[in-house]
Amino acid sequence: xxxxxxxxxxxxxxxxxxxxxxxxxxxxxxxxxxxxxxxxxxxxxxxxxxxxxxxxxxxxxxxxxxxxxxxxxxxxxxxxxxxxxxxxxxxxxxxxxxxxxxxxxxxxxxxxxxxxxxxxxxxxxxxxxxxxxxxxxxxxxxxxxxxxxxxxxxxxxxxxxxxxxxxxxxxxxxxxxxxxxxxxxxxxxxxxxxxxxxxxxxxxxxxxxxxxxxxxxxxxxxxxxxxxxxxxxxxxxxxxxxxxxxxxxxxxxxxxxxxxxxxxxxxxxxxxxxxxxxxxxxxxxxxxxxxxxxxxxxxxxxxxxxxxxxxxxxxxxxxxxxxxxxxxxxxxxxxxxxxxxxxxxxxxxxxxxxxxxxxxxxxxxxxxxxxxxxxxxxxxxxxxxxxxxxxxxxxxxxxxxxxxxxxxxxxxxxxxxxxxxxxxxxxx
Amino acid sequence: xxxxxxxxxxxxxxxxxxxxxxxxxxxxxxxxxxxxxxxxxxxxxxxxxxxxxxxxxxxxxxxxxxxxxxxxxxxxxxxxxxxxxxxxxxxxxxxxxxxxxxxxxxxxxxxxxxxxxxxxxxxxxxxxxxxxxxxxxxxxxxxxxxxxxxxxxxxxxxxxxxxxxxxxxxxxxxxxxxxxxxxxxxxxxxxxxxxxxxxxxxxxxxxxxxxxxxxxxxxxxxxxxxxxxxxxxxxxxxxxxxxxxxxxxxxxxxxxxxxxxxxxxxxxxxxxxxxxxxxxxxxxxxxxxxxxxxxxxxxxxxxxxxxxxxxxxxxxxxx
Numbered sequence: 231x232x233x234x235x236x237x238x239x240x241x242x243x244x245x246x247x248x249x250x251x252x253x254x255x256x257x258x259x260x261x262x263x264x265x266x267x268x269x270x271x272x273x274x275x276x277x278x279x280x281x282x283x284x285x286x287x288x289x290x291x292x293x294x295x296x297x298x299x300x301x302x303x304x305x306x307x308x309x310x311x312x313x314x315x316x317x318x319x320x321x322x323x324x325x326x327x328x329x330x331x332x333x334x335x336x337x338x339x340x341x342x343x344x345x346x347x348x349x350x351x352x353x354x355x356x357x358x359x360x361x362x363x364x365x366x367x368x369x370x371x372x373x374x375x376x377x378x379x380x381x382x383x384x385x386x387x388x389x390x391x392x393x394x395x396x397x398x399x400x401x402x403x404x405x406x407x408x409x410x411x412x413x414x415x416x417x418x419x420x421x422x423x424x425x426x427x428x429x430x431x432x433x434x435x436x437x438x439x440x441x442x443x444x445x446x447x448x449x450x451x452x453x454x455x456x457x458x459x460x461x462x463x464x465x466x467x468x469x470x471x472x473x474x475x476x477x478x479x480x481x482x483x484x485x486x487x488x489x490x491x492x493x494x495x496x497x498x499x500x501x502x503x504x505x506x507x508x509x510x511x512x513x514x515x516x517x518x519x520x521x522x523x524x525x526x527x528x529x530x531x532x533x534x535x536x537x538x539x540x541x542x543x544x545x546x547x548x549x550x551x552x553x554x555x556x557x558x559x560x561x562x563x564x565x566x567x568x569x570x571x572x573x574x575x576x577x578x579x580x581x582x583x584x585x586x587x588x589x590x591x592x593x594x595x596x597x598x599x600x601x602x603x604x605x606x607x608x609x610x611x612x613x614x615x616x617x618x619x620x621x622x623x624x625x626x627x628x629x630x631x632x633x634x635x636x637x638x639x640x641x642x643x644x645x646x647x648x649x650x651x652x653x654x655x656x657x658x
Numbered sequence: 659x660x661x662x663x664x665x666x667x668x669x670x671x672x673x674x675x676x677x678x679x680x681x682x683x684x685x686x687x688x689x690x691x692x693x694x695x696x697x698x699x700x701x702x703x704x705x706x707x708x709x710x711x712x713x714x715x716x717x718x719x720x721x722x723x724x725x726x727x728x729x730x731x732x733x734x735x736x737x738x739x740x741x742x743x744x745x746x747x748x749x750x751x752x753x754x755x756x757x758x759x760x761x762x763x764x765x766x767x768x769x770x771x772x773x774x775x776x777x778x779x780x781x782x783x784x785x786x787x788x789x790x791x792x793x794x795x796x797x798x799x800x801x802x803x804x805x806x807x808x809x810x811x812x813x814x815x816x817x818x819x820x821x822x823x824x825x826x827x828x829x830x831x832x833x834x835x836x837x838x839x840x841x842x843x844x845x846x847x848x849x850x851x852x853x854x855x856x857x858x859x860x861x862x863x864x865x866x867x868x869x870x871x872x873x874x875x876x877x878x879x880x881x882x883x884x885x886x887x888x889x890x891x892x893x894x895x896x897x898x899x900x901x902x903x904x905x906x907x908x909x910x911x912x913x914x915x916x917x918x919x920x921x922x923x924x925x926x927x928x929x930x931x932x933x934x935x936x937x938x939x940x941x942x943x944x945x946x947x948x949x950x951x952x953x954x955x956x957x958x959x960x961x962x963x964x965x966x967x968x969x970x971x972x973x974x975x976x977x
Contacts, residue, residue, distance in 0.1 A: 418901070429864040430678075432778040432801030432840055437865070502779035546757055548780040550800065 238278025243582035244598035286318025286606030298327025316608030333375030411444035467520035488536035539627020557627030808841035831891030
């Protein structure tokens, strides 16, 4: 598209830019930032006066459900939801059916996503075949097909020897491995954090140790194998302390947290609220505060949606049998901006955690504004107050705890551009 | 906890899902109403036509013939029609969702569901989804609550100890998995007892147990000092096999079993209670179970009266 975005406040953390600048786009790419390129004639203009113009968001943890679980979500619905949330690059998990453990599934997803052209969809691939935790996947072939990292997702490896081998093999080619730290024996049949609320409500608990035991094990194996590992969605203060120590020991290890973990705690489960049934579980206020501090200190550089759309039936059950997860694409930016209002981060730091930082983690050229690069841009009104109404959500999953009246957000996406095209425009 | 879900806007009882959030006044009212229905074995039963024309459905997703029978008998003594629905013969076993099952039974014009389910929160879930005129009584959900059992225990205590406030009560055994214990602790504290203790090995005590409003003891002798009422909980053997909670029944009995000797540590007029079914020789000796301090069978008799009281308060005018 031939387009100019005028009068906006441009924030591009990758280049430490925070200034009133105009942006010029031709075709798929940005062709000018600041000064108008000579001879450029914009066919369309967006007046971004009073708005913030930042790189399109990069979300490294989205379950898009296709192929296999189209009742919960499809590439069409979920990329539309991403566009509405200002997200232009999605990294999907391998938890599809069939699992992303062959190049064919990656090609299927990418072909469809390209055709839909609402957001860039990249894939992680299964660390073990069919996520069975026993046999290595064909990592090199999967990487060549486009997999950006490897993970066993919500099926943490139980066998430490297999984990050692997967890390060694990944390290051979310097592939990044994403680990969800959880000891499944300690987790047992737990569904919420083992603490005061679980004790009162008589809900089976997941002890903090289920995570920290796995973090300790994963760190030991990472050190032993030299693999690059990234912890997905940490939930406990103890994990943060262990990550801190690992950094002090120069281990190549990083971590992210899910946006909802920075706002909710076990207290939100009161009344058996199945929308607060998430994985890993919501922990204590202390844990939440330590996660916030880690995000502030830069120990945790990436915030993700951990998007898990579900059909209504999956949540319409007593809490222990309700499916865990939150449909999070449409609230990611709002929850991150809330951290600015709550003085956890400044605006530039906040945007970095959902743009260039996740892109850098996966060595991707996105999440930044650069002449000659794809025009992936999110424009939002930082002063717009809004409430989430599940009826207006574009994701197939309406499962969110943030649609309650107590949640009022500040900062709403008005336009999303992906590859130079307007893929979302707020209706006025 | 959205406990107000249990009350009508005018403060009257609508559902009984948990003791949490119910006032002392409501608990006392239930015990007072139950007193009018209470009879001991051998005495003539009390009947009422209060719930004539009403339908009460026992919705049991977890087997318990005994509990179901007492609810059924309580309903019949109040002249209600009773529908029994067991999971083993139900459509949920064939894949129907809980909500579909519920709406199907609701279509048969049931006025009350008595629900037992193996998942914590199931009764709340059902109460949130029933029609305006329908009441729900929780007959045990997972590890969460079993309020009618707790109330019949309170009724039994009240029959023998006139005043709750000076009492020190000890609950012994598997607190971790016990919905009965959670409801008993809440009821005892709401009724204003001096102290509630829980006694057991660390494997059977939930994390942060003190939030329940109890003092935790791991030693039976210490825990029984000055105690007025001892409630022994059932050890569920099926569960103990799945999780490694203690080494053996004999070792458990040696550490936490009630015998004539260990009973000496409590007050001389101590009451011994057990929600049943009891494992003789594991929780206590037969000598204790059948001895002068035991009120275990009285608990069963009073269970009927308490359930009649709750049904009549939720569905009927005050008798």
